[in-house]
Amino acid sequence: MIQTVPLPTWRQLLSLPKGVSRIDAQPDRWLTDPGDTALWLSRSAWSLALLARAMMVERGRTIRVAVPEYICNQSLWPLRQTGAELDFYALDPQRLTPLWPDDRQGAPPDLVLLVHYFGWANAGDEALAYCRRHDALLVEDCAHVLRPTPEIGRLGDVVLYSQHKVLACPDGALCLLRRQATALGPAMRADLNAMASDHPPVTAWAWRRMVQKTPIAGLRARLRPPGQSDFTADPSTTPMPCQPRASAAALSLIDAADLELVARRRRVNAAALLEVVGTVPGLRPLFDGILAEAPYRLPLLCANQQQAERLFQACRAERLPAESWPDLPPEITSGTATMLRSRVLLLPCHQDLQPAQLQQAFTRVLRRLSV
Numbered sequence: 628m629i630q631t632v633p634l635p636t637w638r639q640l641l642s643l644p645k646g647v648s649r650i651d652a653q654p655d656r657w658l659t660d661p662g663d664t665a666l667w668l669s670r671s672a673w674s675l676a677l678l679a680r681a682m683m684v685e686r687g688r689t690i691r692v693a694v695p696e697y698i699c700n701q702s703l704w705p706l707r708q709t710g711a712e713l714d715f716y717a718l719d720p721q722r723l724t725p726l727w728p729d730d731r732q733g734a735p736p737d738l739v740l741l742v743h744y745f746g747w748a749n750a751g752d753e754a755l756a757y758c759r760r761h762d763a764l765l766v767e768d769c770a771h772v773l774r775p776t777p778e779i780g781r782l783g784d785v786v787l788y789s790q791h792k793v794l795a796c797p798d799g800a801l802c803l804l805r806r807q808a809t810a811l812g813p814a815m816r817a818d819l820n821a822m823a824s825d826h827p828p829v830t831a832w833a834w835r836r837m838v839q840k841t842p843i844a845g846l847r848a849r850l851r852p853p854g855q856s857d858f859t860a861d862p863s864t865t866p867m868p869c870q871p872r873a874s875a876a877a878l879s880l881i882d883a884a885d886l887e888l889v890a891r892r893r894r895v896n897a898a899a900l901l902e903v904v905g906t907v908p909g910l911r912p913l914f915d916g917i918l919a920e921a922p923y924r925l926p927l928l929c930a931n932q933q934q935a936e937r938l939f940q941a942c943r944a945e946r947l948p949a950e951s952w953p954d955l956p957p958e959i960t961s962g963t964a965t966m967l968r969s970r971v972l973l974l975p976c977h978q979d980l981q982p983a984q985l986q987q988a989f990t991r992v993l994r995r996l997s998v
């Protein structure tokens with residue numbers, strides 16, 4: 628059975644440590660500079676909120692955050708609670724690089740979020756230059772990225788990773804602070820300590836993963852395919868329980884992960900899928916050229932929404948978990964993000980899958996479409 632996410636081993640599931648992790652546990656494999664300050668949280672959504680709050684205290688006023696139009700609204704929920712003002716900026720429809728507003732247009736940002744979509748490097752140099760012109764901090768959003776690469780995770784004043792999205796762990800997100808952002812570390816740490824000592828529930832996650840490792844999961848999927856039932860349907864944004872700490876279980880699973888192997892398998896799986904996808908008229912990879920170092924998903928751009936919906940339903944029928952992305956912010960009603968939301972289909976390529984298994988499944992999807 629093709630799962631949407633990688634699963635831990637039985638041994639790992641049966642020996643998970645309890646409690647919260649240390650905020651400043653050593654994140655060696657994500658550091659690009661030994662001077663970086665590291666904070667471990669449960670999710671990057673909380674990192675963003677803590678960052679905004681610390682910056683408001685430092686600047687003595689509310690702050691403006693430049694956010695790309697193509698982003699999921701749920702991940703902005705904690706940030707919106709801080710009272711920060713969000714300014715959505717447009718993206719180039721071909722490369723998803725920011726189209727920075729004219730320097731004299733509108734109020735300048737304090738924080739600028741640059742997303743490396745699905746693991747592909749976005750335009751960091753231009754983003755940093757834009758930030759420097761406005762005395763803003765650059766936040767590299769690496770929520771879809773496994774680890775730093777020569778082009779990712781080195782330029783940002785703040786770098787956010789969401790390990791829980793790419794590794795088999797219940798939670799876990801790393802916030803790295805450097806240069807002038809380092810001064811925000813003590814305030815963020817104090818804020819986190821004052822907020823709550825909770826982490827997201829580990830036991831419920833472990834039970835779900837155990838069931839997914841048994842034949843019950845396959846039987847259930849045959850009766851009712853998992854995931855969203857409709858390509859255009861979005862989950863509604865909901866308030867998030869205050870569980871900003873990383874769990875000790877997450878950190879031990881993250882520690883045990885072989886990142887080299889994870890990266891290689893993700894690349895090989897995405898390449899295998901691309902071989903089959905390349906035969907479909909009108910369908911193309913969202914990014915031209917080289918594969919990302921460790922793709923989060925394989926993003927495919929369909930010719931139009933009808934093709935995306937047909938492919939999505941055919942994938943569901945063959946139990947290949949395809950996804951649409953994201954639940955756009957309500958402010959975004961036109962432009963590149965709405966075009967991408969209606970035409971991009973994500974296919975899984977994570978480290979637990981096999982290239983032949985993915986090729987066979989996608990070939991069955993195409994056969995289904997041609998009859």
Ligand SMILES: Cc1ncc(COP(=O)(O)O)c(C=O)c1O
Nearest residue numbers: 670671672702742768770789800
């Ligand atoms: C681009 C991007 N940034 C940030 C986030 C938030 O990440 P997390 O789930 O760790 O809060 C998400 C979540 O989907 C995301 O897609």
